Amino acid sequence: MKTLLAKFGLIKSKTTTLSQNTKEYIRTHKTRITHIISQIVIYVFLITIAYVFLFPILKMISLSFMTSTDLVNPEVVWFPKVFSFSNFAVAWRVLNGSVSLVNSIQYSFLLAFFQTVISALTGFAFARYEFRGKKFLYTVLLLSFIIPVPILLITQYNMFNSLYQQFEWTGVGKGLNTYQSQLIMAFFGQGVNSAILIMIFVNFFKLIPNDLYEAGKIDGANPAQLFWHITIKLSLSTIVVVFLFSFVWNWNETYVTNMLVGDGVELFTNQLGKFDSLFGTRASDPARPDEGSGMQLVESYKMAATVISIIPLLLIYFVGQKSFVQGIEKTGITGE
Amino acid sequence: MAKNKTLKSLTATSNIENQNKIAYLFILPWMLGFLVFVVYPFFQTIYNTAFQITREANTLVYTYNLNVTGGNFGTAFRNLYFFPELIDFVIMEATYVPTIIIVGFILAILLNTGVKGQSVFRVIYFLPVIIMSGPVTGILRWNGAGSLLDYESNIVFKMILSYSPGLAEALSGLFSNFTMVLWFTGIPVILFLNALQKINVNLYEAAKIDGANGWQILWKIKVPIVKPTAFVTAIFTIVQLGTFALNPVYYTIQNSIYTSAAGIGLASTFAFIYTIVVFALVGIAYLLLGRPEKIKQVTLSSIQRLNMENIAKRRLKQKNREVVVK
Numbered sequence: 001m002k003t004l005l006a007k008f009g010l011i012k013s014k015t016t017t018l019s020q021n022t023k024e025y026i027r028t029h030k031t032r033i034t035h036i037i038s039q040i041v042i043y044v045f046l047i048t049i050a051y052v053f054l055f056p057i058l059k060m061i062s063l064s065f066m067t068s069t070d071l072v073n074p075e076v077v078w079f080p081k082v083f084s085f086s087n088f089a090v091a092w093r094v095l096n097g098s099v100s101l102v103n104s105i106q107y108s109f110l111l112a113f114f115q116t117v118i119s120a121l122t123g124f125a126f127a128r129y130e131f132r133g134k135k136f137l138y139t140v141l142l143l144s145f146i147i148p149v150p151i152l153l154i155t156q157y158n159m160f161n162s163l164y165q166q167f168e169w170t171g172v173g174k175g176l177n178t179y180q181s182q183l184i185m186a187f188f189g190q191g192v193n194s195a196i197l198i199m200i201f202v203n204f205f206k207l208i209p210n211d212l213y214e215a216g217k218i219d220g221a222n223p224a225q226l227f228w229h230i231t232i233k234l235s236l237s238t239i240v241v242v243f244l245f246s247f248v249w250n251w252n253e254t255y256v257t258n259m260l261v262g263d264g265v266e267l268f269t270n271q272l273g274k275f276d277s278l279f280g281t282r283a284s285d286p287a288r289p290d291e292g293s294g295m296q297l298v299e300s301y302k303m304a305a306t307v308i309s310i311i312p313l314l315l316i317y318f319v320g321q322k323s324f325v326q327g328i329e330k331t332g333i334t335g336e
Numbered sequence: 337m338a339k340n341k342t343l344k345s346l347t348a349t350s351n352i353e354n355q356n357k358i359a360y361l362f363i364l365p366w367m368l369g370f371l372v373f374v375v376y377p378f379f380q381t382i383y384n385t386a387f388q389i390t391r392e393a394n395t396l397v398y399t400y401n402l403n404v405t406g407g408n409f410g411t412a413f414r415n416l417y418f419f420p421e422l423i424d425f426v427i428m429e430a431t432y433v434p435t436i437i438i439v440g441f442i443l444a445i446l447l448n449t450g451v452k453g454q455s456v457f458r459v460i461y462f463l464p465v466i467i468m469s470g471p472v473t474g475i476l477r478w479n480g481a482g483s484l485l486d487y488e489s490n491i492v493f494k495m496i497l498s499y500s501p502g503l504a505e506a507l508s509g510l511f512s513n514f515t516m517v518l519w520f521t522g523i524p525v526i527l528f529l530n531a532l533q534k535i536n537v538n539l540y541e542a543a544k545i546d547g548a549n550g551w552q553i554l555w556k557i558k559v560p561i562v563k564p565t566a567f568v569t570a571i572f573t574i575v576q577l578g579t580f581a582l583n584p585v586y587y588t589i590q591n592s593i594y595t596s597a598a599g600i601g602l603a604s605t606f607a608f609i610y611t612i613v614v615f616a617l618v619g620i621a622y623l624l625l626g627r628p629e630k631i632k633q634v635t636l637s638s639i640q641r642l643n644m645e646n647i648a649k650r651r652l653k654q655k656n657r658e659v660v661v662k
Contacts, residue, residue: 129359155377188369252469272471
């Protein structure tokens with residue numbers, strides 16, 4: 001009955017307002033076509049930009065496989081005729097890979113660990129408590145982000161230098177050739193981009209409902225227990241985000257490291273920075289010293305070294321890719 | 337009941353007293369670090385600018401030298417490298433920051449149109465943030481991988497070059513590193529996208545009722561709402577470009593620390609001037625973007641109208657239902 005009625009209604013409407021319907025049909029069709037065109041334009045634009053983004057990386061990967069003849073061959077643009085994996089072996093030797101890799105991971109891990117712990121503590125204080133000077137301190141924290149590094153680093157360098165001289169006789173401080181100084185700074189909440197990390201924590205901790213803390217207090221928990229059992233256990237994902245960011249930023253940081261560590265510790269970044277000068281002494285294969293004597297530094301080796309040095313970061317990114325994006329959104333620094 | 341209430345208020349007051357101290361306990365490491373590693377170095381470095389500082393037997397010797405020749409500042413002005421590099425830095429900031437903000441905003445708007453594969457694009461645009469370190473960008477730039485376009489043979493570029501070589505130089509700085517410029521948009525895109533997604537959909541509908549087209553919605557609603565985000569992005573980008581390891585000023589400062597003739601005093605002066613320039617750039621960004629804009633009153637009133645219409649519609653529906661029930 002219903003369907004019949006509907007059919008009847010449909011037929012009726014068609015017969016009476018045919019011209020109107022065709023107009024409507026044409027209009028919707030038109031908007032659909034413009035919609036499709038605009039979609040295509042958007043996709044073309046986004047894909048082009050994505051290509052521009054990836055271009056240096058793709059070019060680098062392509063070059064890293066090329067032999068020296070492929071490099072000068074004008075026919076070879078993207079795909080080398082012979083995939084040469086020996087570039088990577090040479091690059092690995094020049095970077096002193098087995099040492100640098102362990103050092104880089106250890107260095108970034110330790111610094112990220114300290115930074116995460118201290119940022120969480122500081123973020124907790126800002127998010128949960130009212131205390132005198134809170135607003136002032138928070139403003140100062142945000143402002144500290146725009147202070148350029150050199151103006152601080154000069155005095156920091158002198159401070160650590162004299163500190164290590166003072167304690168030289170005890171044999172405790174190993175001085176400026178280790179990353180001790182950066183560990184100390186990270187422990188006191190002044191590592192790379194610490195302000196952002198603290199901000200991520202503050203904004204996330206504010207979301208935890210107050211009732212949980214009230215309940216915890218009624219059960220007789222002290223502030224440390226509240227921090228551990230409620231805040232930390234509820235924000236594991238945020239902790240991962242902050243840790244990953246800190247790890248990556250410490251890995252990529254070179255200016256402070258150059259000043260405070262210098263050549264003392266072999267890291268992927270500083271070995272890559274000195275690739276040209278290291279090439280001469282390290283490039284030849286120690287097992288076959290005669291073959292390497294005439295080795296030329298071509299860009300393939302450099303590209304292979306760059307690929308090697310970013311592989312750990314790429315692995316981290318593709319595992320924790322969602323966390324990174326969410327982390328930036330969580331900072332809440334969108335301006336409200 | 338009454339007993340409970342007094343108990344609660346008692347504990348509440350005692351907690352507030354305690355909370356102060358406990359908060360300071362949590363914040364203590366950061367506060368100490370801030371005083372020792374930020375506040376003290378900041379003012380010490382400024383103080384250094386008035387002295388010639390030499391290292392003798394591992395102690396620093398300060399000699400006051402702010403005399404007629406201008407001391408460290410005079411030397412800094414006469415330095416062959418520092419000021420040209422500083423000017424290069426300012427040109428870089430002035431061309432890169434607007435480009436990064438505009439490109440980031442456009443990308444965010446396009447991603448926000450509901451395209452499929454939004455997350456894939458986001459992953460690609462964010463990737464450089466993860467791998468961008470000084471040596472890596474250095475090597476990629478040196479290799480020419482940063483430049484895509486053969487802009488120098490472009491006729492428009494040649495015309496600009498003949499009229500204003502300065503502008504042409506700034507443009508060529510931008511285009512020869514266009515990929516590297518884009519690489520800085522990773523975080524801005526995410527921030528803009530986040531801000532755009534937070535805009536109340538009612539605003540668009542209200543604007544459409546007022547007869548606004550897509551272009552007007554963009555300029556009258558999206559741009560004003562996103563403006564605070566643009567300010568945050570601008571500051572972030574200014575700082576990021578500053579810490580960018582290829583910033584030539586950094587290395588001049590670093591190298592002058594080690595040279596015995598100039599020493600720490602001159603390096604401090606360089607750092608001080610550089611800091612003032614960065615603060616000035618942030619100040620300019622504040623003047624341009626820092627103050628929030630009000631969205632046109634018209635759209636706000638039409639939101640109210642829309643809400644009222646919705647309420648009226650709901651009431652009508654309810655009435656109809658009541659009629660059906662009857």
